[in-house]
Amino acid sequence: MDGGRKIELWWTPPGGAHELVPAHYLRPPGVSLEELPALPTAPVIPAAGAVPPVAGVELIASWGGEGSAPGQFRTPRGAAVDAQGRVYVADAGNGRVQVFSAQGDFIGAWTQAGEPLREPFDIAVAPDGRVYVLDATRQVIARYSPEGMFEKEFGGELAMYGPRGIGVDLAGSIYVADTGGSRVLKLSPEGELLAVVAGFGAGPGQVNQPTDAAVDSFGRIYIADVLNMRLQVLDSAGGYLGEWPISGANTTDSPHLAVDAFGRLFLTDPEAHIVLVYDGQGNRLGQWGGEGTAPGQFRKAVGVAAGPDGLVAVTDVYNHRVQTFQVR
Amino acid sequence: MVKYYAFGTNSDDGSYLFIDGQMIVDNGGHHGDVYREGMIQLAEGFHDIILRYF
Numbered sequence: 287m288d289g290g291r292k293i294e295l296w297w298t299p300p301g302g303a304h305e306l307v308p309a310h311y312l313r314p315p316g317v318s319l320e321e322l323p324a325l326p327t328a329p330v331i332p333a334a335g336a337v338p339p340v341a342g343v344e345l346i347a348s349w350g351g352e353g354s355a356p357g358q359f360r361t362p363r364g365a366a367v368d369a370q371g372r373v374y375v376a377d378a379g380n381g382r383v384q385v386f387s388a389q390g391d392f393i394g395a396w397t398q399a400g401e402p403l404r405e406p407f408d409i410a411v412a413p414d415g416r417v418y419v420l421d422a423t424r425q426v427i428a429r430y431s432p433e434g435m436f437e438k439e440f441g442g443e444l445a446m447y448g449p450r451g452i453g454v455d456l457a458g459s460i461y462v463a464d465t466g467g468s469r470v471l472k473l474s475p476e477g478e479l480l481a482v483v484a485g486f487g488a489g490p491g492q493v494n495q496p497t498d499a500a501v502d503s504f505g506r507i508y509i510a511d512v513l514n515m516r517l518q519v520l521d522s523a524g525g526y527l528g529e530w531p532i533s534g535a536n537t538t539d540s541p542h543l544a545v546d547a548f549g550r551l552f553l554t555d556p557e558a559h560i561v562l563v564y565d566g567q568g569n570r571l572g573q574w575g576g577e578g579t580a581p582g583q584f585r586k587a588v589g590v591a592a593g594p595d596g597l598v599a600v601t602d603v604y605n606h607r608v609q610t611f612q613v614r
Numbered sequence: 615m616v617k618y619y620a621f622g623t624n625s626d627d628g629s630y631l632f633i634d635g636q637m638i639v640d641n642g643g644h645h646g647d648v649y650r651e652g653m654i655q656l657a658e659g660f661h662d663i664i665l666r667y668f
Contacts, residue, residue, distance in 0.1 A: 292647065293667040294624040295631070300617035312665065515630070515642065515666075531668040533628060533642040558643045570644070 330567070331519050331528035334504040337549040337565035340572035341614040346597070348581040349390035350607030354380050357392045362601040362608060364408035364452075364542070366417065367593030368432075374417060375601065375608050376406040376589065383409060383419055385434070388597050388610050396434045403428065408498065408542065408589065410454045412475065418460055420452040427452065427462065427477065440477025450540050451498025451510070455522075461499040461507065465537050470499050470509055483507060483524045488514050490526035497540035502549055506566065510541040510553065517543075517553065519566065530568035533557055539586045539603060546592035550613070554600065559584040561600055563613070579605055615658055622651025629667035 295307040350359045360379025367373055371388045377395075381403045385393040397403060407422035415432030425446045428439040447466030454460055459480060460473040468486035470493060473479060484493045494513035501507050505522030515534050519527040532553065535541050539556040546552070550571060551564045560575035575584050589601035596613045623629040623641045625648065631639035633654055641650040 292624070292626040293629055293665070295665060296622040296624065296649075296651065298620035300619065304620070531628065533644070534630065534637075534640055555643065558645075562644070573644075 334502065334506060334566055335549055337571070340550070340563050343572065343574045343614070344612045345582045346388055346610040346612055347390040348602075348607060348609045349386070350602075350605070352606035356384070356395060357386075357390075359384070359606045359608070361603050361606065363588050363603060364406065364420070365589040365591040365599040365601050365608065366409040366411045367591040367597055367599050368411040368415060369413075369594060371593050371595070371597050373591070373593075373599045373608065373610060374409050374411060375599075376409040376419060378405050378407055378422075381406065383417070383430075383434075386608070388593070388599075390608070390610070394434060396430065396436075401439070407450055408452045410452045410460070412454045412458045412460075413456055414458060416458075416475065418452055418454065420449055420462065422448055422450060425449060427460065427473070429475070429477075438477070441473070444471065444479065446471075448537070450537055451496070451542055453498065453500045453543070455501035455505060456503060461501060463496040463499050463509070465495050465497050465512075465540070468494055468496070470496055470507070481524060483520065484509060484518070490529075491518070491520060491524065493518070495537050497535075497537055498542040500543035500545045500551070502545040502551075502566065503547065504549075508543050508545065508551055510543055512537060512541060517564075517568070519568075528568070530564075539588055542588055542590050544590045544592040544598070546596070546598070546613070547594070550592075552590045552592055552598060554587040554590050556586040556588050556603075559587055561587055561590060561598070574611070575600075582609065582611075584609075616655050618653050619656050620651055620653045622649055623665070623667070624649040625667050627668055629665065632662075632664040632666075634661050 363378045364376030405423035408420045417430040419428045427441045446464040450465040451463035470483040472481040498510045507520040516529045518529045559577040563571040585604035628642040638652040
């Protein structure tokens with residue numbers, strides 16, 4: 287962890303001046319302030335494997351613009367990348383999925399016959415190439431073939447409330463952040479509930495309005511536990527391994543997660559308009575972005591996906607565009 | 615008597631101030647020295663204050 291140690295509390299009482307609250311008021315009674323007390327020791331998350339540093343981040347492509355024509359978006363919120371490096375975008379405001387090359391060349395768009403996608407909020411590609419789309423308004427998951435043919439939808443009976451994030455592990459199991467329900471669910475590819483990985487609360491292994499989950503190649507589960515302002519790491523059985531603090535956010539413009547093949551964990555911080563990179567223990571490896579409309583900047587970075595060879599795709603919600611990066 | 619109080623934090627990295635369970639200062643995020651403040655109406659008496667920082 288590389289957090290600073292500075293904290294000052296200021297106040298302006300009615301009719302009074304703007305003044306610093308003396309530090310001894312911030313300490314429990316009876317604690318000596320001659321020496322700074324040791325920082326509380328966070329649980330050490332055992333390393334699952336060596337994670338390489340981030341040597342550099344380069345913009346590959348930036349495309350979109352607000353609209354409903356092919357290649358345009360309205361508040362795109364979710365992204366996925368398949369093994370061939372194709373980029374799938376949950377184009378939430380247009381109720382469709384669009385597929386591109388990593389360079390931004392338009393490949394195709396899907397909606398869904400019958401019950402159309404209402405608010406496709408996040409998207410994931412399984413190792414078998416099937417694509418899962420999470421519809422936050424209809425509160426279901428739609429499954430598509432690798433060619434983009436609608437196969438089935440499920441999850442209605444789970445009574446989710448405004449789910450915001452979906453991820454898939456190497457075995458093809460699906461993880462859904464049931465944001466309003468304050469649960470993380472593990473489902474089979476057919477939609478059977480396999481486990482409630484985490485339920486409501488603020489304790490270890492509990493969540494409060496989680497907005498995304500991602501799983502690394504060791505089966506570790508990373509959860510953006512937004513109202514608890516932490517990123518939690520669970521083992522594949524849901525056992526608590528540790529956590530580290532992250533920024534608060536609202537659940538619509540919400541932090542999302544991706545893990546690449548090297549074990550590097552990518553977290554969007556929408557309010558800061560950046561993407562953060564961590565190893566599995568919470569050590570920060572790098573970050574990029576910043577608020578703006580120039581290529582490589584964001585106006586609320588939300589969806590993130592990692593593909594082969596360091597390819598990372600990020601949805602840039604209020605610039606209504608998608609950007610791809612090469613993370614070396 | 616209910617009056618307005620302003621509270622602010624100056625922190626590196628993030629901090630959050632809660633009074634009576636309500637977030638008054640959201641100074642979250644990984645950053646250097648940043649000052650942010652918010653206001654709350656408080657009645658005379660005791661109030662629960664939680665300051666979280668990292």
